[in-house]
Amino acid sequence: MHVFLPDGQRLDLAHGATAADAAAAIGPGLARAAVGARVDGALADLLTPLPEGVRLAIVTKRDADDVLTLQRHTLAHVLAQAVREALVAEGHAPDSVRMGIGPVIEHGFYYDFDLPRTLTPEDLEDLEARMRAIIEARLPLRRYEVPRDEALAHWRAQGDPYKVELIEDLPEGVTISFYEQGGGDGFTDLCRGPHVPSTGDVTPHFKLMSVAGAYWRGDETRPMMQRVYGVAFATAEELEHHLWQLEEARRRDHRKLGAELDLYVLDEDVGPGLPLWLPRGAVLVEQIERLAKEMEEAAGYQQVRTPHVSKEQLFLKSGHLPYYADSMYPPMELEHVRYYMKPMNCPFHHKIFAARPRSYRDLPLRLSEYGTCYRYEDSGALMGLMRVRSMNMNDAHIYCTEEQFEAEFLAVVDLYLRYFELFGIEDYVMRFSKHAPDGLGKKYVDEPELWLRTEEMTRRALQHGGINFVEVDDEAAFYGPKIDVQIRSAIGREFTLATNQVDFAVPARFDLNYIDEHNQRRTPLCLHRAPLSTHERLIGFLIEHFAGDFPLWLAPEQVRIVPIADRHVEPARGLQARFRAAGLRSEVDASNERMQAKIRDAELYKVPYTVILGDKEIEAEEVAFRSRQEPERRGVPVAVFEAHLVEHARLRTLSMPPLGG
RNA sequence: GCCAAUGUAGCUCAGUGGUAGAGCAGCCGAUUCGUAAUCGGCAGGUCGUCAGUUCGAAUCUGACCAUUGGCUCCA
Numbered sequence A: 001m002h003v004f005l006p007d008g009q010r011l012d013l014a015h016g017a018t019a020a021d022a023a024a025a026i027g028p029g030l031a032r033a034a035v036g037a038r039v040d041g042a043l044a045d046l047l048t049p050l051p052e053g054v055r056l057a058i059v060t061k062r063d064a065d066d067v068l069t070l071q072r073h074t075l076a077h078v079l080a081q082a083v084r085e086a087l088v089a090e091g092h093a094p095d096s097v098r099m100g101i102g103p104v105i106e107h108g109f110y111y112d113f114d115l116p117r118t119l120t121p122e123d124l125e126d127l128e129a130r131m132r133a134i135i136e137a138r139l140p141l142r143r144y145e146v147p148r149d150e151a152l153a154h155w156r157a158q159g160d161p162y163k164v165e166l167i168e169d170l171p172e173g174v175t176i177s178f179y180e181q182g183g184g185d186g187f188t189d190l191c192r193g194p195h196v197p198s199t200g201d202v203t204p205h206f207k208l209m210s211v212a213g214a215y216w217r218g219d220e221t222r223p224m225m226q227r228v229y230g231v232a233f234a235t236a237e238e239l240e241h242h243l244w245q246l247e248e249a250r251r252r253d254h255r256k257l258g259a260e261l262d263l264y265v266l267d268e269d270v271g272p273g274l275p276l277w278l279p280r281g282a283v284l285v286e287q288i289e290r291l292a293k294e295m296e297e298a299a300g301y302q303q304v305r306t307p308h309v310s311k312e313q314l315f316l317k318s319g320h321l322p323y324y325a326d327s328m329y330p331p332m333e334l335e336h337v338r339y340y341m342k343p344m345n346c347p348f349h350h351k352i353f354a355a356r357p358r359s360y361r362d363l364p365l366r367l368s369e370y371g372t373c374y375r376y377e378d379s380g381a382l383m384g385l386m387r388v389r390s391m392n393m394n395d396a397h398i399y400c401t402e403e404q405f406e407a408e409f410l411a412v413v414d415l416y417l418r419y420f421e422l423f424g425i426e427d428y429v430m431r432f433s434k435h436a437p438d439g440l441g442k443k444y445v446d447e448p449e450l451w452l453r454t455e456e457m458t459r460r461a462l463q464h465g466g467i468n469f470v471e472v473d474d475e476a477a478f479y480g481p482k483i484d485v486q487i488r489s490a491i492g493r494e495f496t497l498a499t500n501q502v503d504f505a506v507p508a509r510f511d512l513n514y515i516d517e518h519n520q521r522r523t524p525l526c527l528h529r530a531p532l533s534t535h536e537r538l539i540g541f542l543i544e545h546f547a548g549d550f551p552l553w554l555a556p557e558q559v560r561i562v563p564i565a566d567r568h569v570e571p572a573r574g575l576q577a578r579f580r581a582a583g584l585r586s587e588v589d590a591s592n593e594r595m596q597a598k599i600r601d602a603e604l605y606k607v608p609y610t611v612i613l614g615d616k617e618i619e620a621e622e623v624a625f626r627s628r629q630e631p632e633r634r635g636v637p638v639a640v641f642e643a644h645l646v647e648h649a650r651l652r653t654l655s656m657p658p659l660g661g
Numbered sequence B: 001g002c003c004a005a006u007g008u009a010g011c012u013c014a015g016u017g018g019u020a021g022a023g024c025a026g027c028c029g030a031u032u033c034g035u036a037a038u039c040g041g042c043a044g045g046u047c048g049u050c051a052g053u054u055c056g057a058a059u060c061u062g063a064c065c066a067u068u069g070g071c072u073c074c075a
Helices: A019-026 A028-033 A064-089 A123-136 A148-158 A161-169 A236-252 A254-260 A279-298 A312-318 A320-327 A346-353 A402-423 A448-464 A535-545 A566-581 A595-604 A615-620 A638-651
Strands: A002-004 A010-012 A034-039 A042-044 A056-060 A108-114 A141-145 A177-181 A187-190 A206-215 A224-232 A309-311 A332-334 A337-341 A365-369 A372-374 A390-392 A395-400 A429-433 A470-472 A482-488 A494-503 A525-530 A559-563 A586-588 A609-613 A622-627 A633-637
Touching: A010 A019, A019 A028, A019 A034, A019 A056, A028 A034, A028 A056, A034 A064, A042 A064, A056 A064, A064 A108, A064 A123, A064 A177, A064 A187, A064 A224, A108 A206, A123 A206, A148 A161, A161 A187, A206 A236, A224 A236, A236 A254, A254 A535, A279 A365, A279 A402, A279 A535, A309 A312, A312 A320, A312 A337, A312 A346, A346 A365, A346 A395, A346 A525, A390 A535, A395 A402, A402 A448, A402 A494, A402 A525, A429 A448, A448 A494, A494 A535, A559 A566, A559 A595, A566 A586, A566 A609, A566 A615, A566 A638, A595 A609, A595 A622, A609 A615, A615 A622, A622 A638, A633 A638
Parallel strands: A429 A470, A559 A586, A559 A609
Antiparallel strands: A002 A010, A034 A042, A034 A056, A108 A224, A141 A177, A177 A187, A206 A224, A309 A337, A332 A337, A365 A395, A372 A390, A395 A525, A429 A482, A482 A494, A494 A525, A609 A622, A622 A633
């Protein structure tokens, strides 16, 4: 047989040769340096027989990313071996330690186990020590293939339902391979690879992070496995850097900053996922709403207001109850009528559309509302402000004709982009979520042709708009495809921020119609859009995005006035009144503290500007100020300072330029 | 929802069966100060809740509540 090397040269090898054999044939230096291989571009290991005629590249330490991927995968096996060792040492039967899967993930690896006892965080240290011993033992890995029947018989005999299921689900004809390390007394796993050739080739710069529950194959009806997570890097510095980044992320976690900056609280007596906005947090909400109202007014939206509860029949008509009941607060019954808290505004807006006959001249009709909705999210899914049960939607519904759809859709996407620019949001993914045919009639309304047509309309609109996006199956809303904008929280969890959903189904259920230019009744399309998500999630995200250092226009307190001595308190209050009259949010620190302490408090509170007021300033009608974005300044006329702040608050400047320049 | 960990003063935390502690924040007083913590005093807790074991429970047991991590990355 033969393979082709990266330079195009043909290399002849014996039948069944592996990448290790190929490396040896090329030269002893390469054989020593080889850790893995790329076979027709795909990452592979040294142990797998090469197919005929492939392009082969040997992976060495220089191919850092590839090596790390192989190492992380092998680390998962080393972890599994360590777990079995540890439990067997405690007297558990080897067969009682069952292995699920152990893949490579971002930053590291995990392995899922079904164990005779629960692992605790304290176990991780012992497991790490065992892993290091296995690495130091430099156990060679051996790969071998087994016929399907034999493999099944082997695991059935072991009474291991997980591996049996995995093999059964493999398509006929796929090679079933095992990787063994440390011989018969070591560890063997059903695995397709690829791995490093020896446990000694594994990076020692790893750390076990946590134990967590995870459903077998991600299915909540299946057994709960115990998952151990680990991170691994090529160097000690990278591992340390990663751990440092985790620390940094915790520092900007909106739950921590939300408490430190007095933005919101969650109170046990109020209930999980029901945040209370403190005055400082309410300023953020108010500023966001003002922004949205300005933008939407300019874009031709009309504001409406609707109740928080309604009769059951509204949600039956909308189709929410059959599809969405699990996420709704249970009903309250009054005089034999059931009422529900609203999980969404749309049914109300549909009723507003239907409140009078509509002409094609009324379209597009854009109705917006900042209504509070209530969703009974799974308790385990709640997280600070990012996932809550009471939320202020930045919501609107656009009723339009099919001909108007593309322009309306792109106008909404454009609105997102302007918001993102204003907030300096650059790190996001636009996701085009489509239906899955097998969910029709269950997760999705049963209209196969309409699905395909609206998905095509949406895709075309995105392409015409030159928007970068990824397509995802089986993530659509029940009434149509949608665009989600995914962002990451400080601690790396993904959330949907903006959303833009096409609804071809619910307007018909509400019998919404308009009279077209040929005097025909027609059903409008509806676009659901929430470019700023909910106020809760947006603000949660912005806290982390800005690490609490809000741009001036958003900052709960824009100017802190620090009088140097008691005799400066009254003039300070005068200055505060002046700032307030100019529309600036300002506080005086009249506490009986030294100036340094007051400055420190203002800095820790992340107030954008701190004005120091003493005899000199009062005398000359000047301020001395500290800003979080420019060096300390003295002797600035009050009027100049004030005008600078007022101007940039008005412009919603993201990053304040130095005063005067 | 499920698996696990955690829960002591507003915040951060100490206290492992024998009289609940510290620092910061708060209040009072002194100090009146020029760019990141002045000094002294006082006050503050049903130890998440409820039940149990015990002569005695923050501490041991159970249930519940809340918070946190995880439950997607296809052997």
